[in-house]
């Protein structure tokens with residue numbers, strides 16, 4: 649929703665393995681594609697990363713190879729983990745903020761009357777807010793206090809990185 653002119657498809661894509669859910673959420677907030685499945689085994693995570701051409705983020709020591717790029721994430725607080733990754737990949741700043749479903753990692757689309765689990769309050773329709781829809785979980789999103797808090801968080805995270 650924060651428009652810019654970069655080509656988002658140029659951004660590296662990630663697959664997180666292990667206790668990295670809070671980091672995953674932060675990446676998705678800034679529009680970075682980061683797959684995550686809490687129940688997946690390490691061999692499957694490696695296989696998926698290779699097949700889908702994703703960089704593997706993990707707290708475990710795994711060697712990178714020609715086919716697999718690995719970034720080891722230290723077990724520190726997620727804001728600090730986020731900073732480490734943004735310093736290593738400054739291009740991630742070009743992500744389109746709040747453009748990805750935080751739950752599913754799906755790119756949100758403009759809502760066009762599709763079936764949804766979300767009941768949109770009348771006040772939202774009255775204010776004529778733009779609605780975004782996740783094709784996977786069918787949730788609908790709009791600008792409100794929740795997105796405002798996320799924007800503040802994103803701003804705080806990005807401003808905390810000196811480069």
Ligand SMILES: [Zn+2]
Nearest residue numbers: 749752782785
């Ligand atoms: Zn979703």
